[in-house]
Each structure stands twice: as C-alpha cells, then as structure tokens.
Amino acid sequence: MVIAFSAGKLIVSPFEIQARLDNGCLLYAMVDDIKFHDDALMLVADAGAVRWNIKLDSNEQLQEVKGELGIG
Template identity: 50%
Template sequence: MVINFSKGKLIVTPHEVQVRMEGATFTAMAEDIQCRYEMLLLIADAGAVRWTLTLDNQEQVQQICEQLAIEPD
C-alpha cells in the first residue's frame, strides 16, 4: 500500500514500512512499528533503528495499523 502524505510517501506492507521523503528514505520492520492515534505519530524503535514521523491525519494512522495488523496506542 502506498500512502501519500505532506512530507512524502509511505510504502506499507505487512512486513515493513518505508518512508520516502525528499533526500531521505527510512525503513523499519513491521514488528518495530508503533502508532499513536491521537498524536498522529508513526514510531520505529528497534535497537539502532529509531525514528518518529508525524502524519497528516488519523485516517493515515488507521490505514497503516490495518495494513500492519497492529493496534494504535
């Protein structure tokens, strides 16, 4: 699934998330992803991989959670 947002693109599969922004690409495995529904945050945290991304709206958070089969916090 590809989700366009104001800062770039998210490519979400059941196994990983890839964030493509101008000049940068971030990748994390699905099991390392958390979503904060009210704060519109996508968080990757696993050892050396740590990044946080603010999304545009709650619909994007919901789409990511559905694709990854995770519950938002």
C-alpha cells in the same frame, strides 16, 4: 500499499514500512519495530540503536497503515 502524506509517502507491506521523504531520505523499519501514538498521529520506529518517527497528517492515514498491518 502506498499512502501519500505531506512529507512524502509511506510504502507499507506486511513485513516492513518504508518512508520515502520528499527531501530524498529513505527510512525503513520492520513491522515488529513499529509503534503507533494515535493521539499524536505518530508512527514510531524503535529498533534499539536506530529510532525515527513520522507525524502523519490525519487519523485516517494512521488507521490506513494500521489496517494494512492488521492492527486494530
């Protein structure tokens, strides 16, 4: 599934999330390393030494990602 947001697009699969940003950066993380901060609309990847976060534009986008991953 592809979800467009203001900074680029998210590509969500059952195993991995890729964030392809408009500035040319590509971030990816395994689903097990992803956390969600609903109140801040943040998708946070934390794999120990490597960390990044993406602020989405709307709660609908966040819920779409969570739904694709089967997270209530």
